[in-house]
Amino acid sequence: MSGPALEIAGLSVRFGRRSILHDVSLSVAAGGATGLVGESGCGKTTLALAVLRGLPPQAEIAGRISVAGQRLDPLDRAALRRLRARQIAFVFQDPVRALNPALRIGRQLAESFRLLGQTAQEGRRESLALLARLRIAEPERLLRAYPHEISGGQAQRVGLAMAFAKRPALLVLDEPTTGLDPDATASMLDLVAGLRSERGTALLLISHDLAAVGRSCDRIGVLYAGTLVEEGPASALLARPRHPYTSALARCAPRGSARRRGPLPTIEGGLPDPAEPPPGCRFTPRCPFAKRDCRAGALPAATRLDHVVLCNHPDQAWPDPPGGLPASAPREDVVLSAEKLSVRRQGRVIAGPLSLRLRAGETLGVSGRSGSGKSSLLRSLLGLLPPAAGTLNLAGSPLAPDWRQRRRAELAAIQPVFQNPDEALNRALTVRAILLRPLRRLAGLSRAEAARRLRPILDQVRLDPALLDRHPRSLSGGQRQRVAIAHALASGPRVLLCDEPTTALDLSVQAAILNLLVELRDRDGLAILLVSHDSGVIGFLCDHEIHIGGTQ
Amino acid sequence: MSGLRFAAWRVVLGLITLWLLSVIVFAAARVLPGDVGRAILGPLADARAVAALDHALGADRGALASYIEWSRGLLQGDFGVSYAYRTPVAPLVAVALGRSLRLACLILAVAVPPALAAGLTAAHFAGGRIDRLLTLGGLALTVVPEFVTAILAMLVFGIALRWLPISAEPPPGAGAGTWLRHLILPALPGAVALFGYLARTLREASLAALQSDYLRAAILKGLAWPAILVRHLLPNVLPLLLTVLAAQLSYLLGGLVVVETLFRYPGIGLLILSAGRAHDFPLLQASVLVLGAFVVAASLAADLAVRWLTPRAA
Ligand SMILES: Nc1ncnc2c1ncn2[C@@H]1O[C@H](COP(=O)(O)OP(=O)(O)O)[C@@H](O)[C@H]1O
Ligand SMILES: [Mg+2]
Numbered sequence: 001m002s003g004p005a006l007e008i009a010g011l012s013v014r015f016g017r018r019s020i021l022h023d024v025s026l027s028v029a030a031g032g033a034t035g036l037v038g039e040s041g042c043g044k045t046t047l048a049l050a051v052l053r054g055l056p057p058q059a060e061i062a063g064r065i066s067v068a069g070q071r072l073d074p075l076d077r078a079a080l081r082r083l084r085a086r087q088i089a090f091v092f093q094d095p096v097r098a099l100n101p102a103l104r105i106g107r108q109l110a111e112s113f114r115l116l117g118q119t120a121q122e123g124r125r126e127s128l129a130l131l132a133r134l135r136i137a138e139p140e141r142l143l144r145a146y147p148h149e150i151s152g153g154q155a156q157r158v159g160l161a162m163a164f165a166k167r168p169a170l171l172v173l174d175e176p177t178t179g180l181d182p183d184a185t186a187s188m189l190d191l192v193a194g195l196r197s198e199r200g201t202a203l204l205l206i207s208h209d210l211a212a213v214g215r216s217c218d219r220i221g222v223l224y225a226g227t228l229v230e231e232g233p234a235s236a237l238l239a240r241p242r243h244p245y246t247s248a249l250a251r252c253a254p255r256g257s258a259r260r261r262g263p264l265p266t267i268e269g270g271l272p273d274p275a276e277p278p279p280g281c282r283f284t285p286r287c288p289f290a291k292r293d294c295r296a297g298a299l300p301a302a303t304r305l306d307h308v309v310l311c312n313h314p315d316q317a318w319p320d321p322p323g324g325l326p327a328s329a330p331r332e333d334v335v336l337s338a339e340k341l342s343v344r345r346q347g348r349v350i351a352g353p354l355s356l357r358l359r360a361g362e363t364l365g366v367s368g369r370s371g372s373g374k375s376s377l378l379r380s381l382l383g384l385l386p387p388a389a390g391t392l393n394l395a396g397s398p399l400a401p402d403w404r405q406r407r408r409a410e411l412a413a414i415q416p417v418f419q420n421p422d423e424a425l426n427r428a429l430t431v432r433a434i435l436l437r438p439l440r441r442l443a444g445l446s447r448a449e450a451a452r453r454l455r456p457i458l459d460q461v462r463l464d465p466a467l468l469d470r471h472p473r474s475l476s477g478g479q480r481q482r483v484a485i486a487h488a489l490a491s492g493p494r495v496l497l498c499d500e501p502t503t504a505l506d507l508s509v510q511a512a513i514l515n516l517l518v519e520l521r522d523r524d525g526l527a528i529l530l531v532s533h534d535s536g537v538i539g540f541l542c543d544h545e546i547h548i549g550g551t552q
Numbered sequence: 553m554s555g556l557r558f559a560a561w562r563v564v565l566g567l568i569t570l571w572l573l574s575v576i577v578f579a580a581a582r583v584l585p586g587d588v589g590r591a592i593l594g595p596l597a598d599a600r601a602v603a604a605l606d607h608a609l610g611a612d613r614g615a616l617a618s619y620i621e622w623s624r625g626l627l628q629g630d631f632g633v634s635y636a637y638r639t640p641v642a643p644l645v646a647v648a649l650g651r652s653l654r655l656a657c658l659i660l661a662v663a664v665p666p667a668l669a670a671g672l673t674a675a676h677f678a679g680g681r682i683d684r685l686l687t688l689g690g691l692a693l694t695v696v697p698e699f700v701t702a703i704l705a706m707l708v709f710g711i712a713l714r715w716l717p718i719s720a721e722p723p724p725g726a727g728a729g730t731w732l733r734h735l736i737l738p739a740l741p742g743a744v745a746l747f748g749y750l751a752r753t754l755r756e757a758s759l760a761a762l763q764s765d766y767l768r769a770a771i772l773k774g775l776a777w778p779a780i781l782v783r784h785l786l787p788n789v790l791p792l793l794l795t796v797l798a799a800q801l802s803y804l805l806g807g808l809v810v811v812e813t814l815f816r817y818p819g820i821g822l823l824i825l826s827a828g829r830a831h832d833f834p835l836l837q838a839s840v841l842v843l844g845a846f847v848v849a850a851s852l853a854a855d856l857a858v859r860w861l862t863p864r865a866a
């Protein structure tokens with residue numbers, strides 16, 4: 001093959017007044033792997049779509065993109081179609097939604113083979129072979145299934161199978177590891193690596209997880225607010241990040257325990273409005289090292305040994321975050337306990353029997369592979385999924401296994417926080433209405449009292465009161481999760497049951513939410529049960545850990 | 553719920569609906585002012601003659617007794633005898649319904665394919681000039697009354713240009729081609745209204761599908777447009793199309809009275825109207841009930857098809 005698999009030079013993308021990508025240059029060597037990292041909203045997906053020439057027609061695109069030595073912009077429709085069919089493969093951020101809900105998986109997979117001129121029979125045979133390679137247990141059954149009948153992990157493998165149906169010169173994976181547990185991430189990346197080396201496929205791996213990218217890429221680019229702020233060899237960039245944004249991202253990952261090390265570093269503020277990006281360096285509003293020269297004009301690209309950084313003052317060490325509250329020890333009183341609980345789903349015992357004990361001011365972590373029954377355990381404690389056997393106890397008195405038989409005070413005392421605040425919050429309501437509901441219904445306050453309680457609760461989760469009259473969908477992911485936590489706090493609970501509360505969030509946002517949970521625990525004495533597949537998160541937040549490994 | 557149980561349940565619901573319909577029609581027919589004998593014999597007839605005719609027809613019996621007798625006949629397949637025509641009701645209804653069905657099929661054939669094409673085109677160029685033209689035009693077409701379209705079509709194509717015959721019934725013994733030519737003008741008003749409504753509905757559905765991830769994925773896979781439209785978009789707008797058509801069926805079969813009058817094409821709509829005017833209860837009840845049965849069956853068929861097409865709902 002001639003030259004790199006992907007070469008992007010000076011790519012800028014605008015949607016009207018909004019500048020989404022600005023002068024980005026990046027390349028992926030033939031057969032090589034480049035990672036692209038950045039917070040959500042900084043333009044990663046836009047860049048991926050530009051590489052496929054798949055942006056909507058209203059996008060104004062400048063710059064040059066070549067795939068496998070072929071310039072994209074002069075291609076006519078037929079040539080573009082051929083390029084997409086044979087040279088570039090793209091796996092969507094949300095693999096389930098990328099499948100047509102009305103068609104069986106088999107038909108959609110076969111289509112990818114048909115594009116290459118194969119017969120239906122050949123297509124079917126190769127689909128099965130490829131799915132088996134991707135460690136799908138019953139490929140025949142998967143082919144007969146409709147998209148809504150398969151899991152996210154399976155859908156992702158279907159996406160990969162479609163991608164590797166051809167021998168693509170370039171594979172673009174958009175956030176393939178978000179929401180996967182470490183085992184699943186590793187095995188998925190291994191499978192991709194195996195297929196790639198067979199077919200000589202280069203990889204552009206988009207992620208907000210620096211560690212995952214570091215493992216499978218030889219180069220990493222860091223995107224911030226549409227500008228590529230740093231690019232270099234993966235090992236060098238991870239070992240010695242040079243841009244303040246990169247080093248901040250690296251520091252946000254949870255390490256150690258909050259009890260000993262205090263709160264996590266976060267990056268204050270958020271992405272700038274793409275309609276009015278700051279002049280000069282776009283990171284200045286959030287950068288503690290910014291000087292006057294950063295706000296003015298173009299930046300010099302400092303290059304050292306093939307490691308480019310777009311910063312006037314690189315290689316700075318961030319100050320340590322202000323120490324949190326003095327670490328308090330858990331108290332003695334057991335708030336919630338379960339004895340010999342067997343979790344049952346659809347008539348089958350899937351976890352347990354297990355016993356747990358949760359004290360005020362204490363965090364208990366629940367870990368285990370996906371599908372091991374972590375969320376079901378949590379639903380059993382909430383009374384949404386009555387257990388097969390076992391007893392529950394709330395503050396010394398027995399607790400009914402079914403929520404319908406619990407008293408209002410008991411319902412108020414145990415509150416959940418879920419992974420996806422989008423699904424947990426009623427889209428039709430404003431933040432104010434969302435928070436008033438539990439205050440009135442569960443805490444039993446009058447209208448006036450409930451309205452007075454809003455402010456203290458917002459302060460507790462550090463949410464700006466100006467957001468009260470907004471709808472959840474106009475908030476950022478971190479703000480939405482804060483609203484969800486505020487909703488849980490409104491009824492004055494003693495126990496928070498958190499199910500992967502930060503999995504859908506960026507690392508920097510995750511750090512802020514984790515700090516908030518620590519604060520609620522240490523300052524307000526809440527008992528927290530935290531379900532997570534991330535050992536870093538569990539180690540940071542939890543005093544004890546139970547591991548669920550399915551039925552034993 | 554399994555498909556079979558779903559279908560069985562829907563059939564039961566449909567039968568209940570029809571039974572309710574029969575009660576309502578029966579009750580409504582009895583509260584129409586005036587009586588049967590008077591309607592047939594005219595205002596000058598002697599009161600005794602009217603009473604005698606009422607008695608002969610059985611129109612003077614209590615409502616409950618005649619309802620029971622009528623339903624008993626219905627269950628044995630006997631629709632009764634028309635008061636006005638003094639012949640069995642069934643053939644009268646069958647002929648009129650046949651006419652209406654032919655007209656409705658022609659309307660569908662004329663309106664649906666262009667509406668699909670227009671909806672897809674508008675969605676594809678959403679926000680553009682073609683889109684605005686089609687959306688506004690579609691809205692305008694749905695609000696033009698049928699008699700306006702009908703008279704315009706008659707004047708232009710029938711009388712000025714003389715392209716098409718303006719009477720709907722072909723001469724006896726005519727072939728299918730002639731038959732079709734005679735029916736084109738009567739089909740136009742309904743087709744125009746349906747086209748406007750369908751095109752706008754399909755535009756919305758196609759737009760939602762076009763902006764979905766799965767359709768973008770199909771494009772980025774390198775599929776050609778025809779394959780994308782037929783294999784990926786159509787299966788996702790077809791359920792809506794079927795639902796809308798089933799909902800429009802009672803209009804297409806029974807709601808085109810104006811058109812039937814103008815083109816002298818007595819379909820089931822006109823039959824219902826005249827039976828009501830004449831206090832011809834057996835005819836009225838039978839025609840409403842048969843029309844109702846068709847509509848219920850069509851909506852059942854559409855629901856089953858939609859279930860089959862949208863696996864997620866099953
Ligand atoms: N079709 C579009 N029209 C207008 N703005 C868009 C469009 N697509 C993406 N954007 C904007 O581009 C920015 C970057 O989005 P995206 O590329 O999805 O980021 P990421 O993948 O890094 O999360 C966001 O501010 C988003 O609102
Ligand atoms: Mg994205």
